Amino acid sequence: xxxxKKPLILLRILINLILVATAALLVECVVxxxxxxxxKEKPQDIICDGSDPxxxxxxxxxxxxxxxxxxxxxxxxxxxxKLLAEYNGEAYEEKTDDSLVEKxxxxxRKIKKTIIDARLAQxxxxxxxxxxxxxxxxxxxxxxxxxxxxxxxxxYCSIDPKLGAGVANISERCxxxxxxxxxxxxxxxxxxxxxxxxxxxxxxxxxFFLFVLFGxxxxxxxxxxxxxxxxxxxxxxxxxALGSLLICGIGTNQVSYDEYVHAKAAYKLSxxxxxxxxxxAIQMAGNLLPFFHNPEERQLVEAYEDKNNDYxxxxxxxxxxxxxxxxxxxxxxxxxxxxGRMLHLRFADTVALAKFGNLLFYILVVFFAIRLAKRYxxxxxxxxxxxxxxxLASALTxxxxxxxxxxxxxxxxxxxxxxxxxxxxxQNTLLILLSFAIGCxxxxxxxxxxxxxxxxxxxxxxxxxxEIVYKLALLIMAGLMLYNIFRPTPAAGSDYYLVGNxxxxxxxxxxxxxxxxQLQYILQNPFTxxxxxxxxxxxxxxxxxxxxxxxxxxxxxxxxxxxxTWIVIVLALWLALWSAKDVKHRKMPVLFIVLTLIMLxxxxxxxxxxxxxxxxxxxxxxxRGVQGRYFIPLFLPFVSCFFNNRLESxxxxxxxxxxxxxxxxxxxxxxIYTLVITVINI
Amino acid sequence: xxxxxNKISKLGKPYYIxxxxxxxxxxxxxxxxxxxxxxxxxxxxxxxxxxxxxxxxLPLSAADPITYEMNTxxxxxxxxxxxxxxQGQALLGTILVYRVYAEGNCVSENRYAIGTGxxxxxxxxxxxxxxxxxxxxxxxxxxxxxxxxxxxxxxxxANHTEVKDTVTTPALTEGELxxxxxxxxxxSLKCSYIYTHDTxxxxxxxxxxxxxxxxxxxxxxxxxxxxxxxx
Numbered sequence: 001x002x003x004x005k006k007p008l009i010l011l012r013i014l015i016n017l018i019l020v021a022t023a024a025l026l027v028e029c030v031v032x033x034x035x036x037x038x039x040k041e042k043p044q045d046i047i048c049d050g051s052d053p054x055x056x057x058x059x060x061x062x063x064x065x066x067x068x069x070x071x072x073x074x075x076x077x078x079x080x081x082k083l084l085a086e087y088n089g090e091a092y093e094e095k096t097d098d099s100l101v102e103k104x105x106x107x108x109r110k111i112k113k114t115i116i117d118a119r120l121a122q123x124x125x126x127x128x129x130x131x132x133x134x135x136x137x138x139x140x141x142x143x144x145x146x147x148x149x150x151x152x153x154x155x156y157c158s159i160d161p162k163l164g165a166g167v168a169n170i171s172e173r174c175x176x177x178x179x180x181x182x183x184x185x186x187x188x189x190x191x192x193x194x195x196x197x198x199x200x201x202x203x204x205x206x207x208f209f210l211f212v213l214f215g216x217x218x219x220x221x222x223x224x225x226x227x228x229x230x231x232x233x234x235x236x237x238x239x240x241a242l243g244s245l246l247i248c249g250i251g252t253n254q255v256s257y258d259e260y261v262h263a264k265a266a267y268k269l270s271x272x273x274x275x276x277x278x279x280x281a282i283q284m285a286g287n288l289l290p291f292f293h294n295p296e297e298r299q300l301v302e303a304y305e306d307k308n309n310d311y312x313x314x315x316x317x318x319x320x321x322x323x324x325x326x327x328x329x330x331x332x333x334x335x336x337x338x339x340g341r342m343l344h345l346r347f348a349d350t351v352a353l354a355k356f357g358n359l360l361f362y363i364l365v366v367f368f369a370i371r372l373a374k375r376y377x378x379x380x381x382x383x384x385x386x387x388x389x390x391x392l393a394s395a396l397t398x399x400x401x402x403x404x405x406x407x408x409x410x411x412x413x414x415x416x417x418x419x420x421x422x423x424x425x426x427q428n429t430l431l432i433l434l435s436f437a438i439g440c441x442x443x444x445x446x447x448x449x450x451x452x453x454x455x456x457x458x459x460x461x462x463x464x465x466x467e468i469v470y471k472l473a474l475l476i477m478a479g480l481m482l483y484n485i486f487r488p489t490p491a492a493g494s495d496y497y498l499v500g501n502x503x504x505x506x507x508x509x510x511x512x513x514x515x516x517x518q519l520q521y522i523l524q525n526p527f528t529x530x531x532x533x534x535x536x537x538x539x540x541x542x543x544x545x546x547x548x549x550x551x552x553x554x555x556x557x558x559x560x561x562x563x564x565t566w567i568v569i570v571l572a573l574w575l576a577l578w579s580a581k582d583v584k585h586r587k588m589p590v591l592f593i594v595l596t597l598i599m600l601x602x603x604x605x606x607x608x609x610x611x612x613x614x615x616x617x618x619x620x621x622x623x624r625g626v627q628g629r630y631f632i633p634l635f636l637p638f639v640s641c642f643f644n645n646r647l648e649s650x651x652x653x654x655x656x657x658x659x660x661x662x663x664x665x666x667x668x669x670x671x672i673y674t675l676v677i678t679v680i681n682i
Numbered sequence: 683x684x685x686x687x688n689k690i691s692k693l694g695k696p697y698y699i700x701x702x703x704x705x706x707x708x709x710x711x712x713x714x715x716x717x718x719x720x721x722x723x724x725x726x727x728x729x730x731x732x733x734x735x736x737x738x739x740l741p742l743s744a745a746d747p748i749t750y751e752m753n754t755x756x757x758x759x760x761x762x763x764x765x766x767x768x769q770g771q772a773l774l775g776t777i778l779v780y781r782v783y784a785e786g787n788c789v790s791e792n793r794y795a796i797g798t799g800x801x802x803x804x805x806x807x808x809x810x811x812x813x814x815x816x817x818x819x820x821x822x823x824x825x826x827x828x829x830x831x832x833x834x835x836x837x838x839x840a841n842h843t844e845v846k847d848t849v850t851t852p853a854l855t856e857g858e859l860x861x862x863x864x865x866x867x868x869x870s871l872k873c874s875y876i877y878t879h880d881t882x883x884x885x886x887x888x889x890x891x892x893x894x895x896x897x898x899x900x901x902x903x904x905x906x907x908x909x910x911x912x913x
Contacts (some may be wrong), residue, residue: 090846320721322883426696426901427688433894470900477893489886 024210042523049190061063155449198314234371243359246317260287279308332361362393405439576642710888718880739837747822763807765839789814
C-alpha cells in the first residue's frame with residue numbers, strides 16, 4: 001500500500017512546485033516588470049566631456065558635515081592609539097587630518113562638488129542610473145529628477161572607490177536630471193560615465209521570494225499529516241527556505257553583528273596550521289568588502305571579490321594545530337569555507353556555503369529540540385523561527401550554535417521539570433549536559449541555566465547518594481565553565497601577554513574600557529551599580545514590550561514593526577497557556593515557576609554585568625552593548641512558566657500549528673521583503 | 683539522538699561503560715595538566731618603519747659585534763628573530779655567531795650558517811639555557827669568518843623606530859662606525875622575541891567531560907543500587 005502511495009505523493013509535490021514556480025514567474029513578469037514592458041526604452045548615455053550642449057557640467061569646492069558615526073570612529077581610533085602608546089610606554093602624539101575643518105564646533109570635510117545638469121531629448125522612464133567614475137576615496141552623488149520643469153524626486157547613491165561605480169534605483173519618468181557628484185578629489189569630467197536604463201530583467205531574488213511565499217501557502221494548506229505528526233519537518237523546510245532567502249539576498253554584505261570578526265575566525269579555522277588569506281578574505285576579516293545596494297552593484301562587487309581571491313598571491317599565516325574550545329563553534333561555517341575552496345567556487349558562493357553550513361547545523365539541532373519537546377513543540381518552533389534567530393542562523397556568527405544548543409538543552413531541562421515523577425535517565429542527562437557544554441563554549445555565562453537541575457526533587461533519583469553526587473558533578477561542571485572566563489586555558493599567540501593583563505583587557509570598540517578598572521568601580525560603588533543594573537533591566541523589558549528590542553531585528557538591516565512583536569508575544573502566551581483540543585499540557589510545578597523566574601533574573605543580571613565590565617567605559621552611568629538577542633535563550637524557560645493542565649483550546653493541534661507557522665512565516669517574509677529584497681536586491 | 687543513545691546502551695551495560703569513560707576523561711584531565719604542550723610564541727618588537735622612515739642595514743663583521751641590549755622582564759627568552767640582508771650574495775661559507783649575556787656572563791653562544799637562509803629572510807636564532815636568558819640581556823652578533831669568495835658583507839636589518847628598553851649599537855670597523863650608519867642617528871634592530879609557553883589543549887575538554895560523564899553515570903544509579911535494578 002505504502003509503495004503505491006509514494007509515487008503519488010512525489011507527483012503531487014512536483015505538480016505543486018511547478019504551480020508555485022509558474023505563479024511566481026507570472027507575478028514577477030506582469031506586476032514588477034510592467035514599466036519595462038510598457039515603455040520599451042533602450043539604454044541612454046549622458047556624455048559628460050562637454051561636447052553635448054544639452055549637458056551642463058561645473059565643479060566647485062564645498063564642505064560636508066561629518067556624520068555622528070564618522071566622528072565616533074575618529075574618537076575610537078584616537079583612543080586606541082593612545083592606549084597602544086601607553087602600553088608601549090611611548091608618548092602619544094595626536095595626528096590631524098588635513099581634509100577636516102572645524103567650524104562653530106562642528107567637524108566638516110573639504111570636498112569637490114561636480115554638478116551635471118542634463119536635459120533629455122524626450123521623457124524617459126529611468127529604472128536604473130549607472131554612474132562610473134574613477135575615485136580613490138569614498139564618494140557619492142544625488143540625483144534630482146524633473147518632469148515639465150517640476151522636481152519629482154531626489155535619490156542618493158554612494159560610490160565605493162573599489163568599484164568606481166554607483167548604481168541608483170530611480171523608477172521614475174523625467175525629462176531632465178541633475179546629478180550632484182561629491183568627491184574628495186578633483187575629477188576629470190571626461191571620465192564620468194552616466195547610463196540611464198529601463199531593461200526587462202526579471203529579478204531572481206524577488207522570484208525566489210515569491211516562490212517561498214506561495215510555497216509556504218501550499219505547504220501549510222496541503223501537508224496536513226506532516227503538520228500534525230511531524231512538525232519538526234515543517235520547521236526544517238520553512239527555516240531552510242527563510243535562511244536561503246536571507247543568505248542569497250544578503251550576499252557578501254556584512255550586516256550581521258560583528259560579522260567580520262566571526263568571518264575571520266571561521267575562515268582561519270577552515271585551514272590547518274597554515275592559513276592562506278587572499279585579498280578578498282583579508283577585506284572580509286577587516287569589514288572592508290564593498291557593499292552593494294542592487295543586483296547591478298552586486299555583479300560589480302562579486303567580480304571585484306573574485307579578482308582579489310587569487311591564492312597565488314595570498315598572505316601566509318600560521319596557527320596552532322590545537323583549536324581553542326571557544327573557537328570550535330565556528331566549525332559549521334569553517335566546513336563551508338573549506339568546501340568552497342575545494343570546489344573552486346567564486347568568493348561570494350564560498351561565503352554563502354559557509355553561511356549554509358551554519359543554517360543546516362541550526363536546523364538539525366532545533367529539529368531534535370522540537371522532536372523531543374513534550375507537547376510544546378509549537379513553542380519551540382516559535383522561538384526557533386523568531387526573526388532574529390533565523391537571521392543569526394543565516395549569518396556568519398556563532399550565535400546559531402549557541403541558540404540551537406541552548407534551546408535543545410532547555411527543552412530537555414523543561415521535560416525533566418514538568419515530569420517530577422519520572423526518573424532521570426543517563427541518555428537525557430548526557431544530552432542535557434552536552435547541549436549546555438557546546439552551547440556555552442563561546443558564551444559560558446549561560447551555563448547558570450543548567451543549575452535548574454539542582455532543584456530536581458528526590459523522586460527523580462533512586463537514592464540520596466546518587467542525588468548528591470549527580471548535583472555535585474553538575475555544580476563542578478558549571479563552576480569550571482565559569483572559571484574558564486577568568487582563567488582561560490592558555491593558548492599560543494603574541495596576544496598572550498595582552499590577554500593575560502586585565503588592566504588592558506576590555507572591548508577595544510569602545511573608549512576607556514578596562515576589566516580591572518570596572519570591577520574596582522563596582523566594588524567601590526555597589527549600590528550605585530545595583531541601581532544602574534535594575535534600571536537598565538527594566539528599560540530593556542519596556543523595549544521588549546514596545547517592540548524596540550532587537551529579537552525582531554535583521555542585524556544592521558533594521559527591525560520589524562511593533563505590531564509584530566505583540567502578535568508574537570500573544571501567540572507565544574496563547575500556545576503556552578492553552579493546550580490543543582484533547583491534548584493536555586503538562587503542568588509546571590509552582591516551585592519550578594518561582595525558581596525559573598529567579599534563574600531568568602539572575603542570568604539577565606549576569607549578561608548585563610558582563611557587558612558593563614568588558615564593553616562599557618569605566619564608571620559610566622549606562623550599560624553599553626547589551627542587545628535583545630542575548631535573551632533569546634531565556635524565552636523558552638520564561639513561557640514554560642505558563643504551562644498548565646486546565647486551559648484547553650477549541651482548536652486542534654493541526655489548526656494551532658497552521659496558525660503558528662503561518663504567523664511566523666508572514667512576519668519573517670514581510671521583514672525579508674522590506675529589509676532585504678527592496679533595500680539591496682531591486 | 684535518543685534512539686542512538688538507546689542503541690549504545692544495548693551494546694553494553696552503561697553501568698560499566700559510563701564509569702569507564704568517566705575514568706578515561708579523568709586520566710586525560712590529570713595527564714593534560716601534568717604534561718603541557720610547550721609552544722613557541724612570537725612577540726613582534728620592531729618590524730615596521732614609521733611614516734617617513736626607511737629600513738637601513740647594520741653590516742656584520744668579524745672584528746666587532748653588533749650589540750643589542752634589551753629587557754625580557756620576568757619571561758625567559760627562547761630566541762630572537764632578525765632579518766639578514768645578504769645583498770644578493772650566496773655567502774655559503776659565512777657563519778654568524780651570536781652570544782647572549784646576562785649580568786655580564788655569557789649564558790648562550792650559538793652559530794648560524796648565513797648561506798642556509800634566503801636573502802632578506804627573518805631567521806629564528808634559538809638560545810641555549812633558556813632559563814638563564816631572562817631580565818636585562820645583551821645579545822651580540824658578529825661573523826666568525828669573512829669568506830674570501832664573497833665581495834660584500836651580510837647585514838642585519840634595522841630602522842629608526844624608538845623601542846622602549848632597547849639599545850642597538852652598530853659594529854665598529856677600524857675604530858669607526860660602519861659606513862651605512864652615521865654616528866649621531868639612533869637605530870633599532872628589526873626583530874621579534876621568541877618565548878615559549880605551556881599550553882593545555884585537552885585540559886578544558888577532559889575536565890569538563892569528566893563531570894558530564896560522572897553526572898550521567900549517576901543517572902544509571904550509583905552508588906548503592908540493588909543489582910536487580912541495574913540497567
